[in-house]
Amino acid sequence: MRFANQENQNDNVIDDQNNALIQHAKTHKKKVTHEEWIRSKDHAKSLREVLIHEAKRDLYDKLIQKQAEQEEQNQRRLKLMYEWEDRKQVEETLEKEKQLKKKERERLFKIQKKEKAF
Numbered sequence: 001m002r003f004a005n006q007e008n009q010n011d012n013v014i015d016d017q018n019n020a021l022i023q024h025a026k027t028h029k030k031k032v033t034h035e036e037w038i039r040s041k042d043h044a045k046s047l048r049e050v051l052i053h054e055a056k057r058d059l060y061d062k063l064i065q066k067q068a069e070q071e072e073q074n075q076r077r078l079k080l081m082y083e084w085e086d087r088k089q090v091e092e093t094l095e096k097e098k099q100l101k102k103k104e105r106e107r108l109f110k111i112q113k114k115e116k117a118f
Helices: 002-027 034-117
Strands: none
Touching: 002 034
């Protein structure tokens, strides 16, 4: 899962930051007080929450975009289907009209033939 993977990466970044703070404190011979340690942990937690919120928001935006693209594609397909149906109806109407004209010509031809026979 991309989200879980991203969360692990964010955790690693925050852990690296915490380790850097601790290393910095060790190298400068400054002892980290309990309050500073708690404050850094709270800060890391709030950063983690912000990153998770941003990742969720990105996923939500991508989902909305994907749904919009799917809706657009469905609308195009629907339009093509209606256009095909309209063309088919026009073709059927033209074919019926052609058949009616043919029958009418045959009927007139028979009438003319009968008149010539008299």
